[in-house]
Amino acid sequence: MTKRNIVCVIAAHPDDEILGCGGTIAKHIDNGDEVHVTIMAEGVTSRKEQRSYEKDKLLLEELKVTAQEANNCIGSTSVRLFDLPDNRMDSLELLDVIKLVEKVIAEFNPNIIYTHFGSDVNIDHQLTYDAVVTACRPTPNQAIRTVLCFETPSSTEWQPSSSRIPFAPNWFISLNEEQMRKKMAALDVYHSEMRNFPHPRSFKAIEALAQWRGASVGTTYAEAFVLARNIVD
Numbered sequence: 001m002t003k004r005n006i007v008c009v010i011a012a013h014p015d016d017e018i019l020g021c022g023g024t025i026a027k028h029i030d031n032g033d034e035v036h037v038t039i040m041a042e043g044v045t046s047r048k049e050q051r052s053y054e055k056d057k058l059l060l061e062e063l064k065v066t067a068q069e070a071n072n073c074i075g076s077t078s079v080r081l082f083d084l085p086d087n088r089m090d091s092l093e094l095l096d097v098i099k100l101v102e103k104v105i106a107e108f109n110p111n112i113i114y115t116h117f118g119s120d121v122n123i124d125h126q127l128t129y130d131a132v133v134t135a136c137r138p139t140p141n142q143a144i145r146t147v148l149c150f151e152t153p154s155s156t157e158w159q160p161s162s163s164r165i166p167f168a169p170n171w172f173i174s175l176n177e178e179q180m181r182k183k184m185a186a187l188d189v190y191h192s193e194m195r196n197f198p199h200p201r202s203f204k205a206i207e208a209l210a211q212w213r214g215a216s217v218g219t220t221y222a223e224a225f226v227l228a229r230n231i232v233d
């Protein structure tokens, strides 16, 4: 990460961007890169039996403010939330989701994309991945050079390895203490999404994972990814 990059993070729900690559976002910002975060689904209405946009409007507005605050902690250049139905993205035409991702890519013209791993248990993660892969197809004049898939604790590791391709990282981004601190601070802003240990979406488990991913490659902290595509010019 030496030259200035334009990075897009495309995540399904508010908090996935921090869980998956919050430290990496902070590192890109430290390196002088731009990082634009897009969140596809609203992350609220699946908690109810019936989706009710009106009733949940206040909660949705609060979550938008929370997402902005969390991304301020790690320094994201911009944050955008689309209001796709939480945990019901399979009720949409995939083409409509692809068009939203294409719009984001046309606007920022990124060279690096971070998104979900396609085998996650969560249906919105799978569909976000599918939409991103299609929107990032390497046509002539496409600026995107690198597509990386992050792991999302409480979804990636919950997929049985017999069901889908398991997450086997081949790309590690080391984090310094400050970048790790920013990740944890951003998760603290999303505290309502956090759970108590030994849930994988607990502060203790998130830190342990970053330590393990770091120790796997001889560094104190890291975030791990699967490389979907890299184009070297």
Ligand SMILES: [Zn+2]
Pocket: 012, 013, 016, 122, 125, 152
């Ligand atoms: Zn999610």
